[in-house]
Amino acid sequence: MPDFSNLIQGPAEWCIFFFCALLIGMSKTGIANIGTLTVPVFALLFGAKHSTGIVLPLLCMADLLAVIYYRKKFHRKLVLKPMPWALLGLVIALVLGHLVPESGFRAMMSACILLGIGMMFATGRTEKLEAITASRWFAPIIGLVLGFSTMIGNAAGPILTVYLLAMRLPKFAFVATGAWFIMILNYLKIPLQVFVWDNISLSGILLDLTALPFILLGGFIGIRIVDVLPERQFKVLVIAMTAVSTLFLLI
Secondary structure: OOOOOOOOOOHHHHHHHHHHHHHHHHHHHOOOOHHHHHHHHHHHHHOHHHHHHHHHHHHHHHHHHHHHHOOOOOOHHHHHOOHHHHHHHHHHHHHHHHHOOHHHHHHHHHHHHHHHHHHHHHOOOHHHHHHHHHOOOHHHHHHHHHHHHHHHHOOOHHHHHHHHHHOOOOHHHHHHHHHHHHHHHHHHHHHHHHHOOOOOOHHHHHHHHHOHHHHHHHHHHHHHHHHHOOHHHHHHHHHHHHHHHHHHHHO
């Protein structure tokens, strides 16, 4: 059996790791942003920058589960429109993340979350929301911030929620469109993390595979929650989890 003692040391850390994997599965298939609660936890377990290489394979496994289940419900146009700008954001984050120290990395992660809070407040009123989403700069800015934040700390959840809420999607389309968008970015990040940041290791991938049952269980729970929640309660839950996860990231 592989030795993970250099990554996880003790039963408590194993329990935390598996619980975080459960939350990631739930986040991808149902409760948007609950997985964001794991970002600072993983940063404490593995270090802010190194944690992105541990978390990314977990996210990719959960993304695939969500995309397979919701494959017919996503809105292709809403995925493609901000995608070129998101790719540019990935490149910018790749360069900055390769140059800054660990402390600067944490500062950039926090800045992404603060920007997400600001965007949520900016789109809080209906008349402002319509004006903002109709403007030419909405998709480019959303795309840039999404690409940057997902590369820096896998912390694009609150900002993606702002984008999808602004589009007023029904719950299944909301989950499906978000899953497709983030899956594309996450799979594109793999070679960047491997060859540029040298941040994904064989031991990390094997560690992540031990959490696969918990990702599947979390995914099933998330699917059931979306099935039983009415539209209004689903949106309330999404907004509440966005607020909680954002505050948690800033602690």
